Amino acid sequence: MSTELSDSAPPPPNEASPAPTRRTFIATTTAVGGVAIAGGVIGGSILSEPEAAAATAAPTSRVALSVNGRRHTFTVDNRTSLLDLLREHLELTGSKKGCNAGACGACTVLVDGRRVNSCLTLAVRLDGAKVTTIEGIGTEDKLHPLQQAFIDEDAFQCGYCTPGQIMSGVGCIEEGHTGSPDEIREWMSGNICRCGCYPKIVRAVEQTAGRK
Amino acid sequence: MHPFTYTQANDAREAVGAGRRGGRYIAGGTTLVDLMRETVERPDTLVDISRLPLREFNVTKRGGLRIGALVTMSEAAAHSKVRSLFPVVSEALELSASAQLRNMATIGGNIMQRTRCTYFRDVTADCNKREPGSGCAARGGVNRAHAILGTSESCVATHPSDVAVAFAALDAQVHLLGPDGERTVPFLDLLLRPGNTPNREHALRHGELITAVELPALPRPLKSGYLKVRDRQSYEFALTSAAVALNVSGGVIREARVAAGGVGTVPWRLRAVERALAGERPSDRLWSEAAAGSAEGARPLKHNRFKVDLLRRTVERQLRTVGDMA
DSSP: OOOSOOOOSOOOTTOOSOSOOHHHHHHHHHHHHTOOOTTOTTSOOBOOHHHHHHTTTSOEEEEEEEETTEEEEEEEETTOBHHHIIIIISOOTTSOOSSSSSSSOTTEEEETTEEEEGGGSBGGGOTTOEEEOGGGSOOSSSOOHHHHHHHHHTOOSSOSSHHHHHHHHHHHHHHTOOSSHHHHHHHTTTSOOTTOOHHHHHHHHHHHHHHO | OOOOEEEEOSSHHHHHHHHHTTOEEESSOTTHHHHHHTTSOOOSEEEEOTTSSOOOEEEOTTSOEEEETTSBHHHHHHOHHHHHHOHHHHHHHHTSSOHHHHHHOBHHHHHHOOOOOHHHHOTTSOBTTTSTTSOBTTTTSOOTTSOSBSOOSSOOOOOOOSHHHHHHHHTOEEEEEETTEEEEEEHHHHBOOOTTOTTOOBOOOTTOEEEEEEEOOOOSSOEEEEEEEOSSSSSSOOSEEEEEEEEEETTEEEEEEEEEESSBSSOEEOHHHHHHHTTOOOOHHHHHHHHTTTTTTOOOOSSOTHHHHHHHHHHHHHHHHHHHHO
16 A cells, blocks of 8 residues: 655645645635534644635644655644544545544554554644554555454454554554453454454454564 | 644743643643543643653652653553552553553643543533533433542542552652642642532642652552453443552551542542551451441442442452452
8 A cells, every 4th residue: 555645745834735625625614613513524624825814713833744754744723633634634544533532443543653543643743753554554565464464364344443453453563462362452452343353353463463 | 623722842841831821731632632622621722741851760769659740651551660669550550541542641641631421521511510500410310430439519520540549549749840839749639529619620720730740658568459340341431440559567467558440539548448457467358348348428329329339349359359469
């Protein structure tokens, strides 16, 4: 899986986002209306110039961070979560929005090598950080060993939680909490799977940790 | 989420200055960002303290252990000194939240986290904590998870932290820095019972910042541990929990420290249980007799009467577990 961004140069400020999409348009109009949308997709957005002019009420900040080895500089609405930054603005839609409240783990990514919930991470706080998402750990030709293990073990049904499971599993293996199936279950408990694929997820993590 | 301005503090003085001007501190952000999204929290300014040098693990002259306020839950739990000297702290931390949240959340933030009462989190519900004077929807609502100790007519919400229960049992001290300088308060005095002002949750003064939590030197040998009972095996808040620390020598319990979580509006020290243990010889009968006083003074609600007996059993089991190690 390669990143969907074609331009490797850091975009200049205020031109960070592509042409306004329907989503960013809705985001902007909602922000201006001052409507509180709990758990919505649109808590904040990167602003192109027309949007910035329209949403003067929402303070913004500059932030420079690296995502999957590529540097980016953005001007973000301070409310923007890392998850929204990834999905809505970098079009890295592998990280999923399940609960948007830190309760399901579908949004799990690595920040400076540690697994975190990107939905509870404000992008504005990540100046200088290195973010790794599911798109950054393997390629279509050479999957990450844990991605391959999920296929080998058939460790998913609907697949919605899978990117979060895999990123959390990468963290879990790195932390060394894979001594037994029980230990894996405990240390992977921040990732909920509604299809109930837990036994196979545990096997995939175990298999990958064993090869390391 | 309401709009807010964002500043990053480069040193503690700068942070406190911004706090004094009304800024809201953000460390791990796991509670605050969640509640901001629900519009329960509506800060105008966030003061990011994550780059302050508050990540120490220092053994004090008196033999205690100072843990910096910005140490994450994962770092604190895994630290060799914490594991060896205060296993109850490591266990309470590792039974909290998820690995991801523990990588984000900090020790200072953990004890300042706000209740998980569903009515507090629902801005359409009456809640004296969120909206003083509006009433308490939990009293007549679904209150299975709520407190049975330390409650008032105004509020029955539990304090959700696990490690705070261990801090209560150990008589931790909390180091603060504010506009008027440094001070230290006993952890047991930091969090306030609701009374008629459930919106006042802590004894921090305006602009004060937690800089460290200090675990005191305690008589050794000290065996300790944490037991958490909940609706699922992992990644859930406590229905009941027990932090136990015992100093046993010459076959006699010299000092017993017992606190409970999931049952109180603040972490709840079980003095009656401690008194029943001090000076006694460990035995199954003692654990059972001492634990009988666990829920002394409890005022259960419609749906949480089960906590009275569950607390007693939780305490008894954890006394036996730690007692067998001692």
